[in-house]
Amino acid sequence: MEVAAVRAALWAVSDKQAALVVTMTVQQGLSTADRIGxxxxxxxxxxxxxxxxxxxxxxxxxxxSLGELDFARACRRRGLPEPTRQAVRRGGDGRYYLDVWWEPWHLVVEIDGIHHAWVDNVVSDALRHNEVAISGDTVLRLPLLGLRVAEDAFFEQIERALADAGWRAAA
Incomplete structure (x- = not known):
């Protein structure tokens, strides 16, 4: 499976399509990032x-996801510290994952694809958001659409939250 995913990515029309092929392979549990590597x-x-x-x-x-890959590249471009991704937390309804967590600065960014707007997910997302906030972390939400049309505005908020929590950009 991983050889097929790599070959499909190499033959893809664009880099975005190539990234989609390999991330979907991992997302769907068909292979792992290790095996694709x-x-x-x-x-x-x-x-x-x-x-x-x-x-x-x-x-x-x-x-x-592609959104998380795009977010990671934008963080690097801006010189932001490397966050923990997919950090595991436990809640009343079991285990859940934080998309991005800067633990030293108590900042969480949730990257919301369109499925977060579906009725089935709105309440559970809000409950998880509240649990994280109650535990002392600041939670910022970044809809994928926002990453596409207002990246600078969202990253200004992220950088301000990190700075307010004590992070200083390298000189």
């Missing part, structure tokens, strides 16, 4: 090899 090691020369290497590294770091 191992299959990618067999690729000696391809214009997309370095890009896919970065995607696999982000997935190994916890990114599980």
């Amino acid at each position: 191992e299959a990618l090691l067999a690729v000696r020369r391809d214009k997309r090899r370095a890009f896919l290497h970065d995607v696999v590294l982000d997935m190994l770091g916890g990114a599980r």
